[in-house]
Amino acid sequence: MTRTWLHLPALAWAFLIAISTLRAASAPDVIVAADGSGKYTSLQDAISAAPMRTGRNDPRWVIFVKRGTYRERIYVQRERGNILVRGEDAATTIITYDQHANLPGPDGKPIATYRTPTVHIDGDGMIWENITLANSAGPVAQALAVRADGDRLVFRRCRFLGWQDTILVNRGRHYFEDCYIEGHVDFIFGGATAYFSRCHLHCLKDGYITAASTPDGTQHGYVFADCRITGAEGVKAYLGRPWRNFARTIFLRTEMSSVIPPAGWDNWGKSDAERTTFYAEFGSTGPGANPAARVPWTKPLSAADVAALTPQRVLGGADRWDPAKP
Structure with a gap:
């Protein structure tokens, strides 16, 4: 007789429910891929499309980033902080830019340190996993890979590459x-x-x-x-x-x-x-x-x-x- 879900013992039920929950939790809402195989080719576009979720109990928006080098600057506004960005592999999923403090701004004066980050996070409750966040400016001036202004931010298995002032944990x-x-x-x-x-x-x-x-x-x-x-x-x-x-x-x-x-x-x-x-x-x-x-x-x-x-x-x-x- 073929065993059906209705005849599974309690422990098997618990296991299947746990697996189903894990799969649902880890399934991305959107995929970013440099080769065009995802919904977006830009991580910033995927973040900007996330719903306005600011409550602690709101579901977290999940973005999966495929391997590739993404040359772009990222800004996460406060209203969109409740996001999980998960890279495919930290060594080969790279967000990078090369803005540095000595570059001239619109007024012709150097832009200074705080305006250099490759990734600037204002939103609360964000998670980053398996990804490289880099500033490739090199030994020229202060150049932030990350500026963290949000609260309750988590980074797991990430790489942070820079020279001077790689990570600003601002507040x-x-x-x-x-x-x-x-x-x-x-x-x-x-x-x-x-x-x-x-x-x-x-x-x-x-x-x-x-x-x-x-x-x-x-x-x-x-x-x-x-x-x-x-x-x-x-x-x-x-x-x-x-x-x-x-x-x-x-x-x-x-x-x-x-x-x-x-x-x-x-x-x-x-x-x-x-x-x-x-x-x-x-x-x-x-x-x-x-x-x-x-x-x-x-x-x-x-x-x-x-x-x-x-x-x-x-x-x-x-x-x-x-x-x-x-």
Whole structure:
């Protein structure tokens, strides 16, 4: 006798329902393909066509981006933030542009850093997966790959390529998981609260990895957990320097190559910042881990402090946001 769905045991029912739900959740609303095989050839066009969904419980609009190089600048307005952009493969699905701070604007003056991003996100609740976000301007000036102004932003298995000022986490709360981030000077900077889990940070030349501008009174700035730091041969790069005097940056259980100098941190020539910053490490490993030689104004962390530095605790806020359930 042929078994039908009506005769399936309870566990089999649960499995089939779960599979059906997963397929429905992952099915894209639109496909972007550079070769014309999708509905759009431009990611910006696909984002601009997304419905106005701003509520936390609104269904998330899913955009699938096929392999290819998309040379375009992306802007996600606040009313369209509730979007998932999923690339086919992070290494070969690339969004790139080359705008930099020294380019002249309409008034003939340099446009400056904030107007350079390849991807600018104003909307809340956006997710990016399996994609490269790059600024290809190179060593000419500040040139953002991403400017993040929205809240509750998630990046998983993404690559961020740039030189100076690769990622501006400007405001809001952001979660990065299993990402690759490269740059030279201050290539992660800004005033947001951001959590980096199992990320690979690669230093292209002598410089600084972070330049936090955490507002005074903010509990958390940047937390890097279980990450890895590498660099080009002979490069030396500090873990951070304070763009603003209340910068907060913490590294937990991070593997550090010899790219990190013994002092670890730099005060940006501001001795007063040594009293107000919160720079700390816990469980660093590798040739660049040298707690005895670190600058004396770094802060200690206890095991209890570290236990509280989970993504949910750091990013939760008043609404108890959990980046694992965005």
